[in-house]
Amino acid sequence: MGLTPALRDRIDALATCRGHWLLIRDGEPVRDCSHQWHQSPDDHLAICVQEGWQGISLGFVPELMGYSDYASTGLVGLSNFRTFTDPATTEDPNDAILTVGYGWNGEGVVLDVRLATAEQVETIEHLESYPLISDTDYSQLEYDAINSDWEQESISERVTLLQDYGLSVFAARHDDTPWREGFDRLREAILENLNAYPTVAA
Numbered sequence: 001m002g003l004t005p006a007l008r009d010r011i012d013a014l015a016t017c018r019g020h021w022l023l024i025r026d027g028e029p030v031r032d033c034s035h036q037w038h039q040s041p042d043d044h045l046a047i048c049v050q051e052g053w054q055g056i057s058l059g060f061v062p063e064l065m066g067y068s069d070y071a072s073t074g075l076v077g078l079s080n081f082r083t084f085t086d087p088a089t090t091e092d093p094n095d096a097i098l099t100v101g102y103g104w105n106g107e108g109v110v111l112d113v114r115l116a117t118a119e120q121v122e123t124i125e126h127l128e129s130y131p132l133i134s135d136t137d138y139s140q141l142e143y144d145a146i147n148s149d150w151e152q153e154s155i156s157e158r159v160t161l162l163q164d165y166g167l168s169v170f171a172a173r174h175d176d177t178p179w180r181e182g183f184d185r186l187r188e189a190i191l192e193n194l195n196a197y198p199t200v201a202a
Helices: 005-014 041-050 074-084 118-126 135-152 155-164 169-173 184-196
Strands: 019-025 056-062 066-069 097-102 104-112
Touching (some): 005 056, 005 118, 019 041, 056 097, 066 074, 066 097, 074 184, 104 118, 135 184, 155 169, 155 184
Antiparallel strands (some): 056 104
16 A cells, blocks of 8 residues: 555644654554654655555654653643543544653653544644643643642641742641632742643643
8 A cells, every 4th residue: 555645645734743753563653762753754654655554554743742741741731632532522433543651751642644534633733823622621630730739748848838939838728728819829830840740640
């Protein structure tokens, strides 16, 4: 099997998006990402055509659908990852959506370009102009992650945080403190940490 016009169109569309390309063998993304991800789609495509697409396919890893500690995608990447891989929110009739280990302790989406639907490709393209698939999911994720982070802190750790930001230490006893009026700096500090280490919210 060669390269159909529809497949070429999907590759060309995804080539304008931020992300990386890799091979999929026997339904599993090849995990040698450090080498593969720096190759163009055509390099991988040549291997697929050469092997007649037998047990091999071409995958695209969208940058904004992955999350990892120390990466730049933070909770945005985590929200997009869980929205795109959730069958309740993203239809996947051809089983084109796979996942792969991503960065430090994270995960990323791998879209099998040969099996991808037009809607799946359009969702990835849309992220280039607006970085979230679902504002609702992101808002819920942020809310839950901030609450969980604060609730896991000991009273003494809460006191230290509040002191660091010049806030009343008496608020350390309350679980809703990050959402109180006047505590924006605390909430922003928690969110900044979560964006650096989004795997704790996964």
